[in-house]
Amino acid sequence: MKITLAIQLLLFLQPVFGQNKKRIYFKPTVYHSVFSAALKPELYISPGDTVYTESVDSEGVDKNGKSQTDRNGGNPLTGPFFIKGAEAGDILVITLIDVSLNRPSAICFESFVPRSLPADIVSQFKDSLKVFDWELDLKNMTGRPKLKTGNLKNFYIELHPFLGDVGVAPEKGAITTDDAGPYAGNLDFRRLTKGSKMYVQVFHEGALLLMGDGHAAQGDGEINLAALETSMNIVFTVQLIKHPKIKLAFPRIEDDTYIMAVGLHPSLDSALQIATKGLLDWVQQDYQLTLEESTQVIGSSIEYKIPEIADPKVEVVAMIRKSVLKRLTKMK
Numbered sequence: 001m002k003i004t005l006a007i008q009l010l011l012f013l014q015p016v017f018g019q020n021k022k023r024i025y026f027k028p029t030v031y032h033s034v035f036s037a038a039l040k041p042e043l044y045i046s047p048g049d050t051v052y053t054e055s056v057d058s059e060g061v062d063k064n065g066k067s068q069t070d071r072n073g074g075n076p077l078t079g080p081f082f083i084k085g086a087e088a089g090d091i092l093v094i095t096l097i098d099v100s101l102n103r104p105s106a107i108c109f110e111s112f113v114p115r116s117l118p119a120d121i122v123s124q125f126k127d128s129l130k131v132f133d134w135e136l137d138l139k140n141m142t143g144r145p146k147l148k149t150g151n152l153k154n155f156y157i158e159l160h161p162f163l164g165d166v167g168v169a170p171e172k173g174a175i176t177t178d179d180a181g182p183y184a185g186n187l188d189f190r191r192l193t194k195g196s197k198m199y200v201q202v203f204h205e206g207a208l209l210l211m212g213d214g215h216a217a218q219g220d221g222e223i224n225l226a227a228l229e230t231s232m233n234i235v236f237t238v239q240l241i242k243h244p245k246i247k248l249a250f251p252r253i254e255d256d257t258y259i260m261a262v263g264l265h266p267s268l269d270s271a272l273q274i275a276t277k278g279l280l281d282w283v284q285q286d287y288q289l290t291l292e293e294s295t296q297v298i299g300s301s302i303e304y305k306i307p308e309i310a311d312p313k314v315e316v317v318a319m320i321r322k323s324v325l326k327r328l329t330k331m332k
Helices: 005-017 119-125 268-289 291-301
Strands: 022-024 044-045 052-053 079-085 090-100 103-110 129-137 142-145 162-167 184-186 195-201 208-214 232-241 252-254 258-265 303-308 313-319
Touching: 022 208, 052 079, 079 232, 090 162, 090 208, 119 129, 208 232, 258 268, 268 291, 268 303, 291 313
Parallel strands: 022 052, 044 079
Antiparallel strands: 052 232, 079 208, 090 195, 090 232, 103 129, 129 142, 162 184, 162 208, 195 252, 252 258, 258 313, 303 313
């Protein structure tokens, strides 16, 4: 029976972090718009602790509709959380136990980003960035534009809450929370939600984890320059893979359905290659496939998503279903 990386991690960590787990309720009072090792930790947590917290929306507005911080060049995020025992070279595993809406409203922008459409269409929105208000039905998990006129009179969508930003301090410098890289960051990927795990390389002691930028829903690409931006309740826990045999070039994500490798680059072609290479590495490492065998597994079953084209880097996620991988025979 194949034991995945996540299961191996849990088995490894159980005797180490099985004791003295804490349930921590953290009410943020400070928010940060950069990923940086220079930030002062807001909370120290241990692997295995469960943290209950919340975030403001991308404009700094909380669950009560009150502004808590000005948007200062990046999404205002909750944290940083200092992970006890985390060292440069480790891999941090963030498990999102719950990601849920905590207010009945969201905002979006009336625009299209330059990468999404021909210039003559995009230019019609160049001189203004109009905010479009949405009403969220938290009971039925649907959303409607607040302005119900014309062809939008009966329009609604199903909601899918997720976090746009989850990341650690990058190797060097301070990087806006509108951007992403090997440290993760502003991924805007809708599968980064309740029940998912993210694996990210640690570059500094304590990792300095930040998260937030809650989205009630978003189409692939974030082509409006914003999702349905809202505040969020978050429950998470972390674990560490100490002294891993591999170094992650870019984050990995998994849930009950997929394993997923992230690729980020200003070029779509390069981002796709990075994502595909990340998935190839993962499958080869976990299932000991030769390159030739991998061509058949990945070539027949890979899926791609393009979660982000609005930010400085294009993001491509290469995905493969766990149900497909279960059919592989592990060589002894």
